Amino acid sequence: MSVTAAKGFTASGIAAGIKENGNPDLALVVNNGPRLAAAGVFTSNRVKAAPVLWSEQVLKGGQVQAVVLNSGGANACTGPKGFQDTHATAEKVAEVLDLNAGEVAVASTGLIGVTLPMDKLLPGVESAAAQLSEHGGEKAAIAIKTTDTVHKTAVATSEAGWTVGGMAKGAGMLAPGLATMLVVLTTDADVDTAHLDKALRSATRTTFDRVDSDGCMSTNDTVLLLASGASEVAPDQGEFAEAVRSVCADLARQLIGDAEGASKDIRIEVVNAASEDDAVEVGRSIARNNLLKCAIHGEDPNWGRVLSAIGTTSAAFDPNQLNVAINGVWVCKEGSVGEDRDLVDMRYREVAITADLAAGGAEPVVIWANDLTAEYVHENSAYSS
Amino acid sequence: MSVTAAKGFTASGIAAGIKENGNPDLALVVNNGPRLAAAGVFTSNRVKAAPVLWSEQVLKGGQVQAVVLNSGGANACTGPKGFQDTHATAEKVAEVLDLNAGEVAVASTGLIGVTLPMDKLLPGVESAAAQLSEHGGEKAAIAIKTTDTVHKTAVATSEAGWTVGGMAKGAGMLAPGLATMLVVLTTDADVDTAHLDKALRSATRTTFDRVDSDGCMSTNDTVLLLASGASEVAPDQGEFAEAVRSVCADLARQLIGDAEGASKDIRIEVVNAASEDDAVEVGRSIARNNLLKCAIHGEDPNWGRVLSAIGTTSAAFDPNQLNVAINGVWVCKEGSVGEDRDLVDMRYREVAITADLAAGGAEPVVIWANDLTAEYVHENSAYSS
Numbered sequence: 001m002s003v004t005a006a007k008g009f010t011a012s013g014i015a016a017g018i019k020e021n022g023n024p025d026l027a028l029v030v031n032n033g034p035r036l037a038a039a040g041v042f043t044s045n046r047v048k049a050a051p052v053l054w055s056e057q058v059l060k061g062g063q064v065q066a067v068v069l070n071s072g073g074a075n076a077c078t079g080p081k082g083f084q085d086t087h088a089t090a091e092k093v094a095e096v097l098d099l100n101a102g103e104v105a106v107a108s109t110g111l112i113g114v115t116l117p118m119d120k121l122l123p124g125v126e127s128a129a130a131q132l133s134e135h136g137g138e139k140a141a142i143a144i145k146t147t148d149t150v151h152k153t154a155v156a157t158s159e160a161g162w163t164v165g166g167m168a169k170g171a172g173m174l175a176p177g178l179a180t181m182l183v184v185l186t187t188d189a190d191v192d193t194a195h196l197d198k199a200l201r202s203a204t205r206t207t208f209d210r211v212d213s214d215g216c217m218s219t220n221d222t223v224l225l226l227a228s229g230a231s232e233v234a235p236d237q238g239e240f241a242e243a244v245r246s247v248c249a250d251l252a253r254q255l256i257g258d259a260e261g262a263s264k265d266i267r268i269e270v271v272n273a274a275s276e277d278d279a280v281e282v283g284r285s286i287a288r289n290n291l292l293k294c295a296i297h298g299e300d301p302n303w304g305r306v307l308s309a310i311g312t313t314s315a316a317f318d319p320n321q322l323n324v325a326i327n328g329v330w331v332c333k334e335g336s337v338g339e340d341r342d343l344v345d346m347r348y349r350e351v352a353i354t355a356d357l358a359a360g361g362a363e364p365v366v367i368w369a370n371d372l373t374a375e376y377v378h379e380n381s382a383y384s385s
Numbered sequence: 386m387s388v389t390a391a392k393g394f395t396a397s398g399i400a401a402g403i404k405e406n407g408n409p410d411l412a413l414v415v416n417n418g419p420r421l422a423a424a425g426v427f428t429s430n431r432v433k434a435a436p437v438l439w440s441e442q443v444l445k446g447g448q449v450q451a452v453v454l455n456s457g458g459a460n461a462c463t464g465p466k467g468f469q470d471t472h473a474t475a476e477k478v479a480e481v482l483d484l485n486a487g488e489v490a491v492a493s494t495g496l497i498g499v500t501l502p503m504d505k506l507l508p509g510v511e512s513a514a515a516q517l518s519e520h521g522g523e524k525a526a527i528a529i530k531t532t533d534t535v536h537k538t539a540v541a542t543s544e545a546g547w548t549v550g551g552m553a554k555g556a557g558m559l560a561p562g563l564a565t566m567l568v569v570l571t572t573d574a575d576v577d578t579a580h581l582d583k584a585l586r587s588a589t590r591t592t593f594d595r596v597d598s599d600g601c602m603s604t605n606d607t608v609l610l611l612a613s614g615a616s617e618v619a620p621d622q623g624e625f626a627e628a629v630r631s632v633c634a635d636l637a638r639q640l641i642g643d644a645e646g647a648s649k650d651i652r653i654e655v656v657n658a659a660s661e662d663d664a665v666e667v668g669r670s671i672a673r674n675n676l677l678k679c680a681i682h683g684e685d686p687n688w689g690r691v692l693s694a695i696g697t698t699s700a701a702f703d704p705n706q707l708n709v710a711i712n713g714v715w716v717c718k719e720g721s722v723g724e725d726r727d728l729v730d731m732r733y734r735e736v737a738i739t740a741d742l743a744a745g746g747a748e749p750v751v752i753w754a755n756d757l758t759a760e761y762v763h764e765n766s767a768y769s770s
Contacts, residue, residue, distance in 0.1 A: 077717065112690070311430040311604065319433070
């Protein structure tokens with residue numbers, strides 16, 4: 001399903017030889033219209049990869065005809081040569097498909113600081129173009145994997161006759177603003193650029209921006225939303241925004257579920273904060289606390305580490321009013337010992353932490369994180385990635 | 386040597402039975418004067434342990450006659466009962482030594498969220514008092530260990546006839562502002578409270594505040610500096626401040642060298658920043674990057690992860706002007722590929738990372754950190770700590 005669930009899109013995924021192991025590493029997604037509207041959200045890291053710098057410019061035009069994505073190399077910190085390579089990739093797509101290169105977005109993922117093998121990538125673009133298909137969404141999703149163990153896709157369909165579908169990759173370097181991930185969403189709903197942009201920003205703010213696998217922010221994050229208008233249905237904007245949000249939330253949850261070396265998915269909910277910003281700050285601080293992440297790995301409901309993490313924030317709270325529940329057991333009440341920690345059952349992969357700041361009436365905020373494991377250390381120390 | 390290197394101090398360390406394994410767990414340090422001046426610096430975590438809340442009040446008086454320290458329990462997040470226990474501990478010391486409880490500082494370290502076994506601690510105070518000795522500094526240093534594999538002491542002596550000595554504990558939860566550590570420094574120099582405070586704050590700002598083992602900030606950090614005046618020498622303030630700084634730097638380096646599970650000590654130097662604040666922000670961001678910490682563990686000079694960490698800061702820099710050296714090899718020049726990474730020799734425990742922001746003329750800043758290892762995960766997941 002993936003990016004070809006919506007009408008008006010073709011896609012493909014092939015092995016161009018960028019990855020030394022011969023796995024698929026090049027994907028192409030093409031919007032066949034009639035509309036070519038597009039919106040994008042990119043990493044907030046100030047060290048941006050060449051394809052991010054390029055695609056940010058492309059998106060300013062509000063139209064995207066094709067997206068070319070490669071795994072096997074991030075093309076980040078590669079200087080002028082890296083930018084030239086991205087430009088040449090877009091030009092190649094434009095030449096092969098008879099498009100305007102200024103409407104070709106480029107995304108890359110892999111090791112930072114290494115230039116791409118253009119002698120393999122450019123012929124790969126020709127092969128990928130030759131294999132474009134209305135059923136190519138899954139192959140495209142497979143071709144963008146790096147350390148992902150599974151490919152990630154999601155779809156939402158409206159009774160009104162339109163669809164939102166998407167694919168994502170991302171396993172490590174997951175942190176707000178955004179994760180190390182590439183995401184392409186497509187829709188056949190008839191939506192203009194301004195409304196696409198609004199729906200996408202609203203959706204990423206509460207989904208991809210609220211997963212935090214390891215506190216590390218990538219140089220290459222890219223989330224694109226392309227609209228073909230092929231359903232010829234102009235959607236209700238609220239329903240459309242909710243569909244985009246639900247697809248993003250589904251993909252974000254899949255990213256956390258496949259994070260490098262993780263054995264637990266941790267759902268951190270912050271309630272009764274004075275403001276949404278306070279709740280997000282507290283949730284992220286808990287999500288990034290290595291000691292807590294280790295404790296969760298050890299199935300130890302060590303709530304002291306939750307309080308210790310909350311205490312490093314600037315959020316409004318009284319230390320003597322804090323309450324913390326782990327998997328529904330209020331192990332900390334009013335900043336001190338609460339219910340018996342032996343009541344907490346932590347056998348399952350999903351762990352729920354609720355931090356009650358008792359400081360106000362803000363809506364609850366949920367941040368997703370992972371535990372810290374020896375396997376994470378191994379995956380990120382045994383070889384360059 | 387430790388806290389009894391300076392004249393005018395006695396100390397002891399005993400096993401009171403707070404730790405279930407029977408190891409030493411209670412230390413006492415007494416200032417016999419003639420001066421009783423003292424200064425203190427405490428954790429900036431807003432969730433503060435009971436002994437921190439107590440000792441902050443004690444220090445406001447500017448005089449400390451005795452410090453009682455226990456390992457085996459942090460007495461943090463223990464509510465009103467925890468504060469009563471700290472108060473009772475100080476009262477017990479006052480009763481046994483015929484002092485004013487308001488001039489007895491208390492420090493605790495160990496698991497958060499567990500109350501102390503006062504039935505063991507209070508009799509322990511009597512035993513510790515009975516064993517006070519001018520040679521007790523080392524025993525005191527041993528009694529405050531938690532997961533430390535070695536006890537930490539340092540001494541600086543002036544030709545003018547005075548001495549600064551100290552002891553420290555701390556192995557995990559090390560992060561700026563401050564680390565999970567207890568430090569007691571003593572001096573027989575004749576210094577008043579105001580000058581002690583100035584020297585101590587200046588020293589901790591560039592030593593303990595610049596070690597970051599795991600990004601986790603403790604609830605119990607305490608650094609005390611006690612002056613007895615027993616040398617009857619009023620020191621040159623500059624020389625005295627430098628002696629305090631050198632003892633703090635020595636102890637801070639020992640903390641990093643004994644951090645939980647670490648196999649590498651990483652010296653991160655940030656040069657050519659626009660300001661000292663920028664340099665500290667960048668240094669801390671590099672120090673806390675889990676992916677980089679894993680790469681260093683794997684002896685992989687993955688400079689892309691250094692740039693990725695710099696990119697998350699608000700410091701002044703141009704991504705295309707950044708330079709990074711690892712163990713003296715400039716693997717990144719002007720934001721892109723520099724010298725051959727195969728030239729980097731990473732076999733030794735100490736690894737030096739230099740981040741050149743090329744943004745200004747601030748003095749270089751050094752932050753110390755550790756790598757991230759499977760042993761760290763094990764130590765912090767296999768049991769509560």
